[in-house]
Amino acid sequence: MAHEEALQVTTDSEEECTFSSEEEEDFDDELLHFEERFDAAEDTVSNECDNDREQMPAAKRARTLSWKAETxxxxxxxxxxxxxxxxxxxxLSTADANSPMSLFKLFFTDSAVDNLCQNTNAQAARAAAKGRKYKWTDVSVDELYRYIGLVFYMAAVKMSSIADYWREDSLFSLPFPATVMSRDRYRTISWNVHMSHPDADEENDRKRGTAQHDRLFRIKPLMNTIRLACKAFYHPRRNLAVNERLVACRAKREVTPCMKAKLTKFKFFILSDSSNGYTVDFSVYTGKNSFPTDRGLSYDAVMSLLDRKVLGSGYHVYMDDFYTSPKLFTDLFALKFGACGTYRDQRKDFPKTAANSLSRNCRRIHQHMGGVDLSDQLLQYYAAQHKTMKWYRKIFLHFLDIAANNAFILHKELLGSMTHDQFMEELIAELCGLSQKAAPKQFSTDHVPVPGAQLTSNVRRIATVGRRICVHCKAVHGKKQQTPWKCQACDVHLCLQLNRNCFQEWHKSL
Structure with missing residues (x-):
């Protein structure tokens, strides 16, 4: 309950990767913008600037900006x-359990997963009404968590295709996935997993071409939940980094039958903590109309991630040359944010003369930009990405990556007792409904075989004195086998023979 209150306070499959006609039109429009990394609102053509400068009067050229000397x-x-x-x-409180799954559920809450289930079931019903011929039963919250656990398992254990995880005739067969769910069930969930309700999707699609159309409608319900959680359960340290992250989607197109699959990269703008790579906030770029201020993509992307009411002031923000501009840095400083970044020669308001500019050997890589690299590196270890899926399902998988990565960082900050591998292994086990790995049992040195009776001096009776019925043979096999041996600590008689070691079997069950 406390976690939900915190959220309120802080403001694969090959068969299903094709687009419907409505989605295809929307995708064509977005495709023009997702992969561009050129900001026309901020960048200028350096040759034109040089020509303009040559035509300036000498007095005016003297007043133009120039770099200081290196000295x-x-x-x-x-x-x-x-x-x-x-x-x-x-x-979060260190007194809480803070298990891998409880931390992951901060981002993928029971209520958010319940909403996913309702939308997924509605999408499956819609597919069945259109003639899909696969068996479907409504997915539950527990089953969807198990599905997510398998997604992470496949990210950790790489195979060539989804079907390979359920193969039984191979040297590399894996027994685990079949214990969680069948192959066909996993695939049908993958085909239908949906973050918004299909009926609402249709209503939004009818608004295409108007200002009311929302390009992020299919991902927004879950995206808003995760963004709030990212900001609610962690507050960043002073040094922040802004950069973009690309999520590739190979979508089959139906416009031209001979056209090969195209690789499209969906762009995320990321704000991360430079000290550990935690994703503090993110936004998804949907084209030239993504931001309302119209001051240029690089300017608007940074400003959209920096909320002084949420963060506070005095932060240092690091970025690369795509974002750096005098206008951005001036406005950030007015908001009491320091900024540092590499620059582009052709960016507006930078000195256009090379006089006194720093030599190439003097350029430095800002160490705090490593926060983005660290975040990307952690995500790549267990990237939950399938080769071919609809674009919004690819983004759903990236939401899983963000949630798992942030949950690991929270666990490391709070407890610091697990490596990334150990954390993901336990998270997968918990999501799939397996009990946590028990610690190796430590037996007392008193658990040793001893004679069941005092030894006799009569050599002929040594093997028969003190024989009693073996409790393991009677309980497990229903046989009354007698033995002269017993456990010193348990005080029960147990067989101890080369072909029948009940002493060992008995203690395995303790």
């Missing part, structure tokens, strides 16, 4: 006082 002393900007809105770090 000049840098002027330090005003020191910003670091005033975060909350104490940086996890916003």
């Amino acid at each position: 000049d002393v840098d002027g330090a900007p005003q020191t910003l006082r670091f005033l975060p809105a909350r104490e940086p770090g996890p916003q």
Whole structure:
């Protein structure tokens, strides 16, 4: 309940990868913008600028901006006082259990998964009405968590295709997936998993071409939940990094029969904590109308991720040359955010002369940009991505990546007792409904075989004195086998022979 309150306070498959006619039209429009990394609103053509400069009067050229010499002393900007809105770090109690699954459920809550189930079941019913010929029963919350566990398992154990995880005739057969669900059940869930209701999708599709049409409608319900959770349960430290992350989708097209599958990359803008790679916030780029301010993609992308009311002030934001501009840095400083980044020569308002510019050997890579690299690296270890799926299902899988990665970082910050491999192994086990691995049983040294009676001096009777019925043989096999041996600690008689070691079998069950 406390977790839900915190959220409220803080503001594969090959058969199903084709597009419907409605989706195809929307996809064609978006395809023009997803992969571009050129900001026309900020960048200028350097040759034109050089020509304009040559035509300037000498007095005006003298007044244009130029770089300082390398020997000049840098002027330090005003020191910003670091005033975060909350104490940086996890916003959770160390007294809580904080198991891998409980931390993952901060992002994929029971209510969010229940909503996923309802929309998935509705999508499957719609597919059946259109003539799909596969068996379907409504998916439950527990079953969808098990499905997610299998998705992570397949990210950790790589096979060539989905079917290979259920093969039984191969040297590399894997027994685990079949214990969670059947292959056909896994595939039908993959085909139908849906984040929005199909009826609402149709209503939104009818608005295509108008200002009311929402390109992110199919992913927005889950996206909003995860974004809120990212900000609710962790507050970043001072150094932040902004960059983009690309999610590839290979979609089969139906426009031209001979056209090969195209690889489209969906762009996420990411704000991450440079100290550990935690994803603080993100936005999905949907084209030239993604941001309302119309000051250029690079400017708007950064501003959309930095909310002073949520973060506080005095943060240092690091970025690469796609985002860096004098206008952005000036406005960030007015909001009491420091900024640092590499630059492009042709970016507006930068000096257009090479006089006194730093030599190539003097350029430095900002160490705090490593936060984005660290986040991407952690995601790639267990990237839950299938080769061919509809675009919104590919983004659903990336939401899984963000949730699992952030959950691991929270666990590491709170407990620090697991490696990434150990965390994912336990998360998969919990999601799939398996009990946590029990610690190896430690037996007392008193559990040793001893004679059942005192030894006699009569050599002929040594093998028969003290013989009693073996409790394991009687309980398991229903036989009354007698034995002279018993366990010293358990005080029960147990067989101890080369072909019948009941002593060992008995203690395995303890």
